[in-house]
Amino acid sequence: MADRARLTASPVAPADADALIRGRRTVDQFRPGELPDSARIHEAIDLARWAPNHHVTEPWRFYLIGDRTKAEIIELNTRLLTESRGAEVADSKRQRWSAIPGWLAVNCVAHEDPITAREDYAACACAIQNLMLYLHSAGIATKWTSGAITRAPEFLRILSAQPGEYCAGLIWYGYAKRGPRSQRRPVSEVIHYLD
Numbered sequence: 001m002a003d004r005a006r007l008t009a010s011p012v013a014p015a016d017a018d019a020l021i022r023g024r025r026t027v028d029q030f031r032p033g034e035l036p037d038s039a040r041i042h043e044a045i046d047l048a049r050w051a052p053n054h055h056v057t058e059p060w061r062f063y064l065i066g067d068r069t070k071a072e073i074i075e076l077n078t079r080l081l082t083e084s085r086g087a088e089v090a091d092s093k094r095q096r097w098s099a100i101p102g103w104l105a106v107n108c109v110a111h112e113d114p115i116t117a118r119e120d121y122a123a124c125a126c127a128i129q130n131l132m133l134y135l136h137s138a139g140i141a142t143k144w145t146s147g148a149i150t151r152a153p154e155f156l157r158i159l160s161a162q163p164g165e166y167c168a169g170l171i172w173y174g175y176a177k178r179g180p181r182s183q184r185r186p187v188s189e190v191i192h193y194l195d
Helices: 002-008 014-023 038-048 067-085 087-098 114-137 153-159
Strands: 060-065 102-109 141-145 165-174
Touching: 014 114, 038 060, 038 102, 038 114, 060 067, 060 114, 067 087, 067 102, 067 153, 102 114, 102 153, 114 141, 114 165, 153 165
Parallel strands: none
Antiparallel strands: 060 102, 102 165, 141 165
């Protein structure tokens, strides 16, 4: 009965949805040491699961990252950066990453069928957007990163990921130190009218 009521409930006002979507922007600097309530993060993950996913494959896996795992990931990233870009760059990134309060990895279960695999990644992307929109509505800022660290086999080992998973995104979260600065091109540049 509750599910039926949810389906027939009045939708969110368009102006509220507009404000929520336009207001959520990537934040890359967080106030150090201020970790959002874990119940709020669990609720965001619960809502993320309601993303559209073809054939209801539910390909997402969520890994809440604690201090020990975070330290291992930072150490791995420092080592990889030292090898590729030098110690100074690696140390700078180590300091910045160490200040990020909340960490969450969203993995996708790789499907052997290439069409389903593509649809599953898209489903995980939708789940991540759901998660970030909900957190934004609660005043929690996010950054979705998919840098080289997320593709390193050792990263998946640190997560104790199951065979066949890959990382769709590493989500950093916390309270913003400063406002976001991103913009978008005018909508007229991305719409194509067809007869």
